[in-house]
Amino acid sequence: MSAALRLGRGGEFDRLRRIFARLGRTGQSLGDDCALIRVGRTWLAVSIDLSLEDVHFRTAWLSFADIGWRSVAAALSDLAADGAEPIGVVVSLGVPGKGRGRGKGEGDPAAEIMAGVGAAARRVGAHVLGGDLVRSDRYLVDVCVLGWTVRPVRRHGARPGDGVWVTGALGGAQLALQALAAGRRPPPGLFRRFARPVPRIAAGRRLAALGARAMIDVSDGLAADAAHLAAASGIRVEIAVEQVPRFRSVPGHVAVASGEEFELLVALPPRFTDRDARSFRVATRVPLTRIGRCVRGSGVRLTDHGRAIAAPKGFDHFPAG
Amino acid sequence: MSAALRLGRGGEFDRLRRIFARLGRTGQSLGDDCALIRVGRTWLAVSIDLSLEDVHFRTAWLSFADIGWRSVAAALSDLAADGAEPIGVVVSLGVPGKGRGRGKGEGDPAAEIMAGVGAAARRVGAHVLGGDLVRSDRYLVDVCVLGWTVRPVRRHGARPGDGVWVTGALGGAQLALQALAAGRRPPPGLFRRFARPVPRIAAGRRLAALGARAMIDVSDGLAADAAHLAAASGIRVEIAVEQVPRFRSVPGHVAVASGEEFELLVALPPRFTDRDARSFRVATRVPLTRIGRCVRGSGVRLTDHGRAIAAPKGFDHFPAG
Numbered sequence: 001m002s003a004a005l006r007l008g009r010g011g012e013f014d015r016l017r018r019i020f021a022r023l024g025r026t027g028q029s030l031g032d033d034c035a036l037i038r039v040g041r042t043w044l045a046v047s048i049d050l051s052l053e054d055v056h057f058r059t060a061w062l063s064f065a066d067i068g069w070r071s072v073a074a075a076l077s078d079l080a081a082d083g084a085e086p087i088g089v090v091v092s093l094g095v096p097g098k099g100r101g102r103g104k105g106e107g108d109p110a111a112e113i114m115a116g117v118g119a120a121a122r123r124v125g126a127h128v129l130g131g132d133l134v135r136s137d138r139y140l141v142d143v144c145v146l147g148w149t150v151r152p153v154r155r156h157g158a159r160p161g162d163g164v165w166v167t168g169a170l171g172g173a174q175l176a177l178q179a180l181a182a183g184r185r186p187p188p189g190l191f192r193r194f195a196r197p198v199p200r201i202a203a204g205r206r207l208a209a210l211g212a213r214a215m216i217d218v219s220d221g222l223a224a225d226a227a228h229l230a231a232a233s234g235i236r237v238e239i240a241v242e243q244v245p246r247f248r249s250v251p252g253h254v255a256v257a258s259g260e261e262f263e264l265l266v267a268l269p270p271r272f273t274d275r276d277a278r279s280f281r282v283a284t285r286v287p288l289t290r291i292g293r294c295v296r297g298s299g300v301r302l303t304d305h306g307r308a309i310a311a312p313k314g315f316d317h318f319p320a321g
Numbered sequence: 322m323s324a325a326l327r328l329g330r331g332g333e334f335d336r337l338r339r340i341f342a343r344l345g346r347t348g349q350s351l352g353d354d355c356a357l358i359r360v361g362r363t364w365l366a367v368s369i370d371l372s373l374e375d376v377h378f379r380t381a382w383l384s385f386a387d388i389g390w391r392s393v394a395a396a397l398s399d400l401a402a403d404g405a406e407p408i409g410v411v412v413s414l415g416v417p418g419k420g421r422g423r424g425k426g427e428g429d430p431a432a433e434i435m436a437g438v439g440a441a442a443r444r445v446g447a448h449v450l451g452g453d454l455v456r457s458d459r460y461l462v463d464v465c466v467l468g469w470t471v472r473p474v475r476r477h478g479a480r481p482g483d484g485v486w487v488t489g490a491l492g493g494a495q496l497a498l499q500a501l502a503a504g505r506r507p508p509p510g511l512f513r514r515f516a517r518p519v520p521r522i523a524a525g526r527r528l529a530a531l532g533a534r535a536m537i538d539v540s541d542g543l544a545a546d547a548a549h550l551a552a553a554s555g556i557r558v559e560i561a562v563e564q565v566p567r568f569r570s571v572p573g574h575v576a577v578a579s580g581e582e583f584e585l586l587v588a589l590p591p592r593f594t595d596r597d598a599r600s601f602r603v604a605t606r607v608p609l610t611r612i613g614r615c616v617r618g619s620g621v622r623l624t625d626h627g628r629a630i631a632a633p634k635g636f637d638h639f640p641a642g
Contacts, residue, residue, distance in 0.1 A: 034451070035409070035411065035450035035451040037408060037409070037450070037467070039360060040361070044365070044467075046411055046450055046451065046465075046467065047411070047451065048411040048412070048413050048451065048452060048453050048463075048465055049413075049453055050413035050414075050415065050453045050455045050463065052415065052455055052457055055455060055456065055457070056455075087358060088356070088358070090356060090367055090368070090369040090465055091369070092369050092370075092371035092413075092463045093371075094371065094373065094461075129356035129358070129367055130355070130356040130367065130368065130369065131369060132369050132370055132371045132463075134371045134373055134376060134377075135376065136373055136376065136461075137458065137459070138458070140415075140457075140461070142369075142371065142413045142453075142463040144367075144369055144411055144465035146358070146365075146367065146467075
């Protein structure tokens with residue numbers, strides 16, 4: 001049995017270590033995306049992801065259905081990072097008494113949130129298994145996801161020489177967030193990317209089958225998540241920022257800092273080539289781009305056309321070597 | 322696959338039906354304690370239970386470790402009601418920034434809560450598998466429990482002629498709550514009952530093995546939970562209030578209304594006798610008392626020495642037939 005605890009942003013790391021130290025032997029595998037439970041020849045993967053109003057979302061920016069979708073997508077993204085196939089989700093909802101924040105044409109917020117939850121789950125073949133509903137001051141959506149995986153991919157398997165790859169394109173989430181924070185509605189494609197991210201379930205399963213050594217979803221930002229992977233694997237990750245695929249008009253330093261992208265960062269063995277990446281794209285319709293490599297050492301080294309650049313903000317609470 | 326949604330108190334029932342109607346076929350088994358997922362010859366049971374500050378607990382009344390314990394016990398009680406053996410728990414914590422409400426001699430609230438979580442899990446052989454930690458205005462503990470059961474007991478299997486039984490003694494939770502609300506510290510035994518309830522895992526598994534037809538944990542109050550069981554089974558439950566085992570000085574009408582007791586209400590076939598209940602007590606150290614029976618009809622009928630009495634408050638939003 002292997003435990004998992006998400007790492008909150010902003011210096012929570014020591015705190016979590018202290019917490020898990022209290023729990024004795026269950027804390028061994030701290031920091032993976034999913035907890036794993038052996039069941040015969042396969043593994044049950046479990047993860048939980050809490051989304052709070054005004055911390056993770058604002059009702060002024062997203063419909064209730066979007067809030068439900070996004071909360072579930074964030075949790076399912078942890079399954080994707082383990083190469084797991086979803087079974088279903090259980091969801092706790094906290095909803096204010098009067099349905100505060102209801103927009104035009106929206107019904108009962110709890111029902112709208114659950115409609116988004118159900119749609120996001122169905123999108124990747126998962127079921128809504130159950131839930132709990134409580135009155136609260138602010139909206140909250142807590143999603144526990146369950147999945148199966150025959151060959152779980154963890155954060156700790158990367159080796160020197162492995163290539164470092166990323167799915168999709170980065171920076172869209174940050175770009176949408178900046179627009180919303182400035183009171184502008186992002187263009188439809190960008191808004192959809194932010195409000196309705198599609199977890200990379202099929203891509204994650206295929207990468208597991210292709211021999212992925214270590215994998216993590218991009219939730220804290222590419223540089224920060226690369227640091228998690230580097231620390232777990234005991235290697236250094238080198239990333240060439242100019243090679244990081246990104247949304248149009250997104251600068252490199254934004255692409256490596258943008259959180260909640262829900263793309264996959266993966267270490268693949270040296271034999272995996274650009275040609276394999278093209279086959280991967282044909283099969284999954286998801287781009288896969290080589291952005292760097294694993295070397296001996298620790299932490300993350302970012303370069304822009306060969307010149308070292310500083311890690312993005314919010315990144316300094318991780319050991320970057 | 323079978324879904325489960327907890328029924329909040331206070332007229333949430335219609336709301337939940339509306340929500341689950343949005344989710345299509347997953348809503349079929351609405352209202353059971355756990356969702357069930359078939360795995361080979363056994364079932365994976367899953368349930369989630371959200372505890373919020375000032376809704377489910379107050380930091381003035383309970384230590385942070387008590388809050389963690391109680392939140393986990395409430396969730397594990399759902400496994401007990403399905404006759405399941407716990408695997409483990411995943412927990413989302415919301416914690417205010419400054420550790421507000423910290424008592425004398427208490428450390429980091431998040432660590433204290435997780436210590437209570439771990440202790441409650443260990444008490445019944447479960448592990449803490451993972452979690453999420455987020456800063457929030459108020460404390461919150463959301464617990465998802467996982468368990469195995471070969472023969473799940475649901476709410477819907479009771480038949481006319483079955484006996485209705487309850488484990489333990491009722492009313493203690495309400496009594497403790499009344500004392501705390503009045504600013505008094507309850508006597509140690511009563512306080513422990515309130516702060517550190519022990520989920521009836523072993524009792525639930527044994528009742529399943531003994532042929533339990535339908536089972537539910539007493540979380541909304543005996544009368545309300547009997548109504549859930551009656552509605553799911555399509556029968557009427559008759560309860561003789563004077564036979565309900567209760568804490569010293571607890572009146573009958575309090576014993577049938579007291580929520581969060583985490584005892585088990587179970588329908589057992591007519592062949593199950595008081596002698597079987599004595600054997601059960603020897604094996605589990607948990608009293609089991611016959612308090613009524615299942616008959617044709619619907620709803621719940623409460624009597625006191627043969628005279629019909631009214632259902633307790635908070636009970637009127639269920640179909641009492």
